[in-house]
Every structure is written in structure tokens, then in C-alpha cells.
Amino acid sequence: xxxxxxxxxxxxxxxxxxxxxxxxxxxxxxxxxxxxxxxxxxxxxxxxxxxxxxxxxxxxxxxxxxxxxxxxxxxxxxxxxxxxxxxxxxxxxxxxxxxxxxxxxxxxxxxxxxx
Amino acid sequence: xxxxxxxxxxxxxxxxxxxxxxxxxxxxxxxxxxxxxxxxxxxxxxxxxxxxxxxxxxxxxxxxxxxxxxxxxxxxxxxxxxxxxxxxxxxxxxxxxxxxxxxxxxxxxxxxxxx
Numbered sequence: 001x002x003x004x005x006x007x008x009x010x011x012x013x014x015x016x017x018x019x020x021x022x023x024x025x026x027x028x029x030x031x032x033x034x035x036x037x038x039x040x041x042x043x044x045x046x047x048x049x050x051x052x053x054x055x056x057x058x059x060x061x062x063x064x065x066x067x068x069x070x071x072x073x074x075x076x077x078x079x080x081x082x083x084x085x086x087x088x089x090x091x092x093x094x095x096x097x098x099x100x101x102x103x104x105x106x107x108x109x110x111x112x113x114x115x
Numbered sequence: 116x117x118x119x120x121x122x123x124x125x126x127x128x129x130x131x132x133x134x135x136x137x138x139x140x141x142x143x144x145x146x147x148x149x150x151x152x153x154x155x156x157x158x159x160x161x162x163x164x165x166x167x168x169x170x171x172x173x174x175x176x177x178x179x180x181x182x183x184x185x186x187x188x189x190x191x192x193x194x195x196x197x198x199x200x201x202x203x204x205x206x207x208x209x210x211x212x213x214x215x216x217x218x219x220x221x222x223x224x225x226x227x228x229x230x
Contacts, residue, residue: 006157033217045205045221091157101146101163101171103219108157 003027004094006106013082014114020067021077021109023092031097034075036066039089039108048090051075053097079111087113117142121206121222128196129230136191136225138206144220146209147189148173149181151202152224158205164189196229203227 003026013019025034036048051059051066059066067076075094079086092106119140128134140147148163150173160173164183178200180192189208193200206222 004157035219037219037221043203043224045207045219045224047218047220050217093158101148101165102173103148103160103163104174105150105158107155 004092004104004106006090006092006109008109009107010110010112012112012114013079013086015084016081018078018080019082019111021079021090021092021111023075023077023106025073025075025092025094027073027094027096029096029098033095033097034066034068035093035095036064036075036077037091037093037105038086039091040085041088045091049077082113084113084115087111117220119206119208119220119222121204121225123225124223125226127228127230130197131195134193134196134227136193136204136206136227138189138191138222139187140189140208140220141187142208142210142220143186144208144210145186146211147183148207149179149189149191150205150207151175151200152205153202161191161204196227198229201227201229 005024032053034051038046049059049061049064051068063080065078089108091108095103122137145166149161150158152158159175162181164170204225207219209219
């Protein structure tokens with residue numbers, strides 16, 4: 001069965017520094033997609049980045065990059081040059097493409113950026 | 116503006132009183148899904164729909180019903196709500212899952228309290 005694990009319930013980072021949020025996954029399928037979402041205190045869910053299992057390059061979107069290590073089944077999110085507005089809950093998620101519409105989320109990591 | 120609209124934003128009800136949370140998207144997306152968010156558990160998928168008249172169970176479907184009679188609407192129905200269904204609910208949609216670089220658009224959430 002597919003599974004997503006985020007082992008860091010909470011993290012602190014100094015403003016302007018980089019931070020890595022961990023995500024490991026478990027699947028027996030070869031085709032899958034990995035996502036990161038941000039949830040600020042306002043509650044909305046904001047898409048950050050997507051990585052397909054067959055993508056050879058790590059995905060990047062502005063200050064966000066996904067450190068994809070397929071053999072280790074990890075998909076860590078790297079945020080460069082942290083800003084105060086990055087303080088939020090971050091969720092990793094996975095879809096096994098052969099499963100169609102099933103999407104599972106990790107438990108989340110709460111990031112706090114200190115000035 | 117492309118969006119997923121959920122209503123109501125907040126809902127307080129009593130045990131056993133049937134309720135419906137509406138979800139509508141204006142992006143002509145085939146795929147729609149419902150999630151509940153509980154502290155420490157992340158988001159868990161309740162139901163999803165790959166297209167009109169096609170629905171399937173997620174990880175926590177018990178106590179919920181859905182229907183997909185039109186492409187744009189995907190209501191969540193609680194026939195007999197119980198206190199353990201008190202949660203934050205999200206509806207989401209995307210064009211065609213599994214096609215690569217997909218982005219899930221989320222509604223703003225519905226905070227449900229069942230007394």
C-alpha cells in the first residue's frame with residue numbers, strides 16, 4: 001500500500017537561510033507523481049511543486065526545489081532564502097498513476113521562519 | 116478567475132441531521148475529490164471522481180456520499196453526521212490526473228462541527 005511519511009512535525013529556520021523538509025514514500029508502482037503543498041494559517045492549500053517518477057531532473061519552481069532520490073524513495077522540499085511568509089504547514093503527497101484518482105498526503109511539517 | 120468554490124465556509128450542526136457541502140469548479144476539470152483534514156493526520160481522501168457519473172472511494176469513505184451528475188459540481192453528503200466527522204473539509208479538482216505536471220486546485224475549505 002502506498003504511504004507518505006513526514007518525520008518532522010515542526011521546524012525552525014532563520015530568515016534568508018535555506019531549509020529542507022523531509023518526505024519519504026513507499027510504493028511498489030513505477031509510475032507515480034509527488035507533490036508539495038503549503039497551508040498558511042489562513043487555511044488555504046497552495047500548490048508548490050510537482051515531480052513525476054520518470055522525470056530525470058529535479059523539479060524547481062522559483063525558490064522551491066524538490067530533491068528527488070528515487071532509489072531512497074525520498075522527495076524532500078528545499079526552500080532557499082526563507083522568508084517570513086514561508087511560515088506555514090507543508091504537506092507532501094503522492095499519486096500512484098495506475099491507481100488513477102487516489103492521492104495520499106503526509107502528516108505535514110510546520111515550518112516557522114524566525115526574523 | 117479559475118477557482119474551486121466550496122460552501123458553506125463554516126457549518127455547525129447536530130448529530131443525525133443530513134447536510135450537504137457543495138463544491139463547484141469553473142475550469143472544466145474531469146477530476147474532483149474530497150478530503151478531510153484532522154490535526155496530526157494530514158489530509159485524507161474521502162471520495163474522488165474521474166469524470167461525470169464516475170466516483171470511487173478514497174481512504175476514509177465511511178459515513179459520506181458523493182454524486183457527480185455534472186462536470187462542474189461534486190457535492191459531499193453526510194446522511195447522518197456524527198461528532199467524529201467534525202473536521203476541516205476540502206474539495207479539489209484537476210484536469211487529468213497522471214498526465215504529468217498536474218496541479219490540484221483546492222477550495223477554501225469547510226469547517227464542520229457536529230454536536
